[in-house]
Amino acid sequence: MRTDIFARLDREPEPPKIETPRMSRHRIALFGGTLAFYLAIVVAVLVSSWLVALDWKVMLFRPYQQWPELHAFLDYYVVLGQRGPTAVMVASWLGWRSWRQHTLRPLLTLGTSLLLLNLSVGAVKLGLGRLGPHYATQIGSAELYAGGDIFPSGHTANAVVTWGILAYLATTPRARRYLSALSAFVSLGVGLTTVYIGTHWLSDVLLGWAAGLLILLALPWFEPLITRTEVWILSVREQWRDRRRLRESVPAAPVTPEPVLLPQALGGGSESAHEAAGRGPASGTAGTAGHPGAAARARAHPAHPVRPERTPPAPAGSRRPPHSDRSPRSSAGPSRPVTGGPVAP
Numbered sequence: 001m002r003t004d005i006f007a008r009l010d011r012e013p014e015p016p017k018i019e020t021p022r023m024s025r026h027r028i029a030l031f032g033g034t035l036a037f038y039l040a041i042v043v044a045v046l047v048s049s050w051l052v053a054l055d056w057k058v059m060l061f062r063p064y065q066q067w068p069e070l071h072a073f074l075d076y077y078v079v080l081g082q083r084g085p086t087a088v089m090v091a092s093w094l095g096w097r098s099w100r101q102h103t104l105r106p107l108l109t110l111g112t113s114l115l116l117l118n119l120s121v122g123a124v125k126l127g128l129g130r131l132g133p134h135y136a137t138q139i140g141s142a143e144l145y146a147g148g149d150i151f152p153s154g155h156t157a158n159a160v161v162t163w164g165i166l167a168y169l170a171t172t173p174r175a176r177r178y179l180s181a182l183s184a185f186v187s188l189g190v191g192l193t194t195v196y197i198g199t200h201w202l203s204d205v206l207l208g209w210a211a212g213l214l215i216l217l218a219l220p221w222f223e224p225l226i227t228r229t230e231v232w233i234l235s236v237r238e239q240w241r242d243r244r245r246l247r248e249s250v251p252a253a254p255v256t257p258e259p260v261l262l263p264q265a266l267g268g269g270s271e272s273a274h275e276a277a278g279r280g281p282a283s284g285t286a287g288t289a290g291h292p293g294a295a296a297r298a299r300a301h302p303a304h305p306v307r308p309e310r311t312p313p314a315p316a317g318s319r320r321p322p323h324s325d326r327s328p329r330s331s332a333g334p335s336r337p338v339t340g341g342p343v344a345p
Contacts, residue, residue, distance in 0.1 A: 015102040018171055020227075023220040031217040038210040045130075045151065045203050048142045055201040056140060059133040063196040074193045081155035081190035086162040087114065094169070104230045106169050112222050113161050116215045121157050124211075125149040133198050152207030153200045156191035160212025163187060168216055187212065 021027075044051040064071055079085055087110075094106035131137070131148035144151075163186050167179035191205035200208075 011100050011102075016171070018101075018103075018105075020105075020223045021168065021220045022223075027217055027220065031214065034210055034213050034217060038207065038214060041203055041207045041210065042124075042128075045128075045142050046144070048140070051203050052142045053140065055133075055203050058195060058202050059136070059198065062198070064198055067196075070196070074196055078155065078190055078193045078197065080163075080186055081159035081194075083154070083158050086158065090162050090165065093166070097169075104233060105226060108226045108229055109169060109219065110165055112226060113165055113215055113219060116218070116222075117157060117161050117212070120215065121152060121154055121208075121211050124152060124207075125154070130201075130204075133201060150200055151204050152211050153191060153194055153204040154208070155194050155200075156187060156205050156208030157212040157215075159183075159187040159190040160209060161215050164212065164216045168219060 041051070091107065091110060094110055097106045098104055126149060128151050129145045129147050129149070130151035131143040131146045132150040135148065136143050137146075160183070163183035164180070167176050167183050170176035170179050187209065191200075191208060194200040195202055195205055
């Protein structure tokens with residue numbers, strides 16, 4: 001007998017009614033506070049304030065040398081913030097949810113959040129060009145505009161967005177609380193791990209947390225776009241299915257083979273050809289039927305009638321057969337006697 005745990009794995013008979021998050025006043029206030037924190041960190045790094053000095057103190061402390069026994073475990077733990085593995089894991093879970101609930105919203109929301117992450121974080125990374133701790137050249141410097149790409153921390157921002165999207169798409173308040181706590185723990189751990197390994201400054205991690213949280217807080221503004229995209233994709237799928245059913249229901253028309261005209265043999269059909277030529281055509285149709293070449297020309301050029309074959313003309317001269325008891329007339333022979341004259345003895 002099946003339990004409720006396995007019953008929840010079945011596909012639901014119809015799409016459930018899930019309320020999408022809205023941009024409430026509380027969320028707008030959080031978004032504004034996070035944005036202010038984000039800008040404050042950027043300004044503190046640009047002016048090389050106390051935050052940059054703290055970055056150098058943490059880097060010179062070298063946590064990976066202070067606690068080397070944690071290095072092996074944290075090398076694997078930091079993968080939870082890497083884009084490829086985390087995207088595959090979360091997309092697999094959300095893909096199953098999309099199939100079970102008959103909706104594309106989970107996958108479309110994940111795609112939208114990752115696109116916003118790439119655009120926002122990538123633009124700041126390339127614009128500021130900060131070098132990492134391992135490539136720093138001057139102690140106390142912010143290492144900006146030097147061709148780097150580590151500010152803000154991409155691992156940290158990706159961990160916030162990828163695991164936080166599970167809490168954002170939760171269907172019950174209880175699941176949302178648990179998943180929010182789990183995503184916060186994972187993203188905090190990934191950020192601190194990058195500082196421990198020495199691949200990021202502390203300010204990189206702080207800005208990465210703020211960047212990921214801004215994307216999660218701004219997602220309700222993109223819900224109408226996600227809904228329109230889902231409706232369009234489903235309509236295209238239905239049109240494709242309708243065309244496929246129509247092609248399968250209509251049977252293919254039978255192909256009628258057309259007769260092929262073969263040339264008449266030279267030896268076998270000579271007598272019939274001469275007989276047809278001797279009789280002569282009674283009409284245009286009969287003439288074309290009597291000669292295969294004319295029939296072929298008539299089919300090839302239906303607009304131009306084909307003249308029937310004619311019998312060869314008779315030879316010039318007299319048509320009477322020659323007689324053996326008559327001598328042929330000649331211009332040199334004797335002339336005819338005049339009527340009433342003497343008859344030769």
